[in-house]
Amino acid sequence: MASVKADAGTISYREAVAEGIAREMRRDPAVVCLGEDIGAAGGVFKTTAGLFAEFGPQRIWDTPISEQAIVGAAMGAAMTGIRPVAEIMFSDFLACCWDYLANEIPKVRYMTGGQVTVPLVIRTANGGGLGFGAQHSQAVENWALTIPGLKIAAPSTPADVIGLMASAIRSDDPVVFFEHKGLFASKGLLPPEGHLVELGKAAVVREGTDVTLVALAYTVPIALAAAERLAAKGISTEVVDLRCLIPMDMTTVLASVAKTSRLVTVEENPHQAGWGATVVSVVVDEGFQLLDAPVRRVASANVPLPFADALEDEVMPTVDKVVAAAESVANF
Amino acid sequence: MSSAPAIEAARLLDLYEQMAVIRRTEKAVYDLFLAGLVKGTTHLASGQEAIAVGASAALRPDDYVFATYRGHHHAMARGASPQACLAELMQKATGLCKAKGGSMHLTYAAGNMLGSYAIVGAHLPMAVGTAWSARLRGTEQVSVAFFGDGATNIGAFHEALNLAAVWKLPVIFVCENNLYMEYTPIGAVTAADHPAADRAPAYRLPAQVVDGNDVVAVHDAMAAAALRAREGEGPTVIEAETYRHYGHSRTDPATYRPAEEVERWLKHDPLDVARARLEALGVTPDAIGKVDDRASAQVAEAVAEAKAAPPADIAEAFTDVWADGGSAWRT
Ligand SMILES: Cc1ncc(C[n+]2csc(CCOP(=O)(O)OP(=O)(O)O)c2C)c(N)n1
Ligand SMILES: [Mg+2]
Numbered sequence: 001m002a003s004v005k006a007d008a009g010t011i012s013y014r015e016a017v018a019e020g021i022a023r024e025m026r027r028d029p030a031v032v033c034l035g036e037d038i039g040a041a042g043g044v045f046k047t048t049a050g051l052f053a054e055f056g057p058q059r060i061w062d063t064p065i066s067e068q069a070i071v072g073a074a075m076g077a078a079m080t081g082i083r084p085v086a087e088i089m090f091s092d093f094l095a096c097c098w099d100y101l102a103n104e105i106p107k108v109r110y111m112t113g114g115q116v117t118v119p120l121v122i123r124t125a126n127g128g129g130l131g132f133g134a135q136h137s138q139a140v141e142n143w144a145l146t147i148p149g150l151k152i153a154a155p156s157t158p159a160d161v162i163g164l165m166a167s168a169i170r171s172d173d174p175v176v177f178f179e180h181k182g183l184f185a186s187k188g189l190l191p192p193e194g195h196l197v198e199l200g201k202a203a204v205v206r207e208g209t210d211v212t213l214v215a216l217a218y219t220v221p222i223a224l225a226a227a228e229r230l231a232a233k234g235i236s237t238e239v240v241d242l243r244c245l246i247p248m249d250m251t252t253v254l255a256s257v258a259k260t261s262r263l264v265t266v267e268e269n270p271h272q273a274g275w276g277a278t279v280v281s282v283v284v285d286e287g288f289q290l291l292d293a294p295v296r297r298v299a300s301a302n303v304p305l306p307f308a309d310a311l312e313d314e315v316m317p318t319v320d321k322v323v324a325a326a327e328s329v330a331n332f
Numbered sequence: 333m334s335s336a337p338a339i340e341a342a343r344l345l346d347l348y349e350q351m352a353v354i355r356r357t358e359k360a361v362y363d364l365f366l367a368g369l370v371k372g373t374t375h376l377a378s379g380q381e382a383i384a385v386g387a388s389a390a391l392r393p394d395d396y397v398f399a400t401y402r403g404h405h406h407a408m409a410r411g412a413s414p415q416a417c418l419a420e421l422m423q424k425a426t427g428l429c430k431a432k433g434g435s436m437h438l439t440y441a442a443g444n445m446l447g448s449y450a451i452v453g454a455h456l457p458m459a460v461g462t463a464w465s466a467r468l469r470g471t472e473q474v475s476v477a478f479f480g481d482g483a484t485n486i487g488a489f490h491e492a493l494n495l496a497a498v499w500k501l502p503v504i505f506v507c508e509n510n511l512y513m514e515y516t517p518i519g520a521v522t523a524a525d526h527p528a529a530d531r532a533p534a535y536r537l538p539a540q541v542v543d544g545n546d547v548v549a550v551h552d553a554m555a556a557a558a559l560r561a562r563e564g565e566g567p568t569v570i571e572a573e574t575y576r577h578y579g580h581s582r583t584d585p586a587t588y589r590p591a592e593e594v595e596r597w598l599k600h601d602p603l604d605v606a607r608a609r610l611e612a613l614g615v616t617p618d619a620i621g622k623v624d625d626r627a628s629a630q631v632a633e634a635v636a637e638a639k640a641a642p643p644a645d646i647a648e649a650f651t652d653v654w655a656d657g658g659s660a661w662r663t
Binding site for chain 2: 032058061063064066068069071072073074075076077078079080081082084099100103104108109110111112113114115116117119148149171172173200246247248249250251252282
């Protein structure tokens with residue numbers, strides 16, 4: 001069984017990945033998984049633990065180290081009645097099969113005039129904070145955001161992992177599913193069977209009136225911790241967990257800014273061309289009159305991710321940086 | 333390899349007609365390009381018709397086919413009409429892909445021709461994927477990837493062959509070796525005499541080099557490979573030697589090719605080879621001439637229809653991104 005070894009009612013983010021996949025595999029025999037070391041080994045992050053035992057080698061396929069073949073084969077299978085869930089071990093390695101994410105998967109439906117549809121999920125372990133160094137740590141969700149034709153999910157809690165995984169696998173569109181390495185050990189509520197989180201629906205995870213923090217995945221707990229500290233300083237903070245980059249839930253963001261009149265994005269991807277730039281551009285375009293202060297973006301610095309803990313902290317978003325940015329707009 | 337039953341005269345005449353239609357359609361594309369009615373770029377397959385037609389003749393209608401940007405012949409061999417192809421190239425609403433694909437992306441999913449791909453080598457793993465899917469669904473369908481000699485030097489070729497081999501999938505890799513990449517002879521940049529066939533043994537795959545200008549030879553090799561694939565014996569590599577009659581793309585005059593080489597290959601035209609086979613089977617030149625005339629009339633009509641078709645619908649720019657038919661990226 002791929003199921004949960006967690007205490008009653010709770011589950012880790014890591015276990016939620018396997019649980020989310022298992023629930024869909026039980027429901028739909030067309031769902032199959034492929035990737036490096038995902039079978040008997042259970043994945044290098046143990047995010048597929050138990051799946052091989054429950055579903056066997058006909059549905060859980062170990063592949064060679066061939067990122068192009070993994071994603072390309074998933075694409076072919078998706079054209080023809082299968083719902084593949086492909087794992088790319090570290091999101092940095094997406095670069096090795098980027099042609100499929102940039103040119104093949106997102107374009108095929110459009111350039112064939114709707115003749116070919118590819119319902120597939122590409123799951124990948126994203127992000128820094130664990131000292132893995134420059135080639136195993138980058139938060140690359142903004143890479144995918146540059147490409148029309150990909151849906152993008154990046155859950156922050158175990159329940160959202162399960163709910164978004166269900167929606168991603170059931171989606172007839174290709175979904176890039178970013179699982180955050182820094183969140184794997186975190187725990188949360190185990191959602192009931194059938195739990196679904198619709199793609200493109202942000203969550204207001206803390207309500208407030210003075211400033212809006214828009215966060216994603218690993219930066220959601222950072223934003224929530226910052227909100228606690230800001231509360232102690234008398235600043236009421238609303239935190240929006242964007243959950244997905246595409247579809248981008250600007251309705252929820254604009255509604256929050258209408259309430260608070262102040263916006264800070266909290267992004268782990270580099271500042272240059274990070275997703276916050278898109279959020280901010282829509283807000284200033286359509287909600288300029290709502291704003292009482294400049295918007296700020298807290299994002300990773302425009303450098304490769306360094307190895308040492310202290311250096312990593314220096315370049316990544318931290319609670320201190322978010323508090324400072326939120327204070328600066330609240331006191332503007 | 334097991335041998336396929338010999339092709340009879342009537343069947344061969346039908347294959348000849350398919351090739352004749354493709355040849356005339358490609359000529360029409362060339363002329364329409366010069367007349368400014370086809371824009372962008374085109375990569376004509378004149379000279380390579382026998383590969384598409386011979387291969388398709390050996391496949392089931394539900395088998396999967398993937399092609400490159402030089403893929404007009406494959407779309408038509410799988411049933412796309414010349415007028416739908418021409419309309420696509422002429423940016424018409426009636427085009428095969430609603431004028432959103434163009435010459436390099438002709439796709440005819442109704443014939444399980446699942447696309448023409450313009451990133452060299454990218455579709456080989458896709459064909460592995462459809463073969464994997466056929467295995468998972470237990471359908472005994474075969475997948476075929478057609479690709480150029482140049483594609484044998486890109487990583488996706490090697491990843492695809494290895495994965496197909498270790499999973500023993502029903503996929504056939506067909507290299508259309510026309511001796512050139514864009515302008516560089518393949519031999520000048522490849523550490524193998526036969527760029528596809530010589531690589532196959534490294535992946536424990538059987539390979540066959542065939543005369544790609546002989547529709548019967550291509551058919552027979554494909555029939556054997558398809559049988560092998562359907563029986564669960566795994567992939568085959570076929571290297572079909574051929575030559576393109578035009579330059580690489582658009583109006584490339586192909587001056588980099590030696591005159592005597594061009595002449596030698598023009599004398600080995602796939603239509604002439606098929607005609608000789610037909611005559612040897614007792615089909616009269618008169619009967620062949622009738623087929624030629626019919627092909628000419630069909631393509632002339634297709635050109636007229638495509639010309640008369642309405643232009644691309646502007647609204648289509650915002651359809652078909654997502655499976656719901658739309659393109660919304662935000663709320
Ligand atoms: C990955 C990639 N690199 C380069 C190109 C540019 N390009 C287009 S066609 C071509 C030559 C391909 O030669 P071959 O595979 O022999 O096919 P042929 O055109 O001869 O049919 C090149 C280099 C491309 N489309 N994709
Ligand atoms: Mg070539």
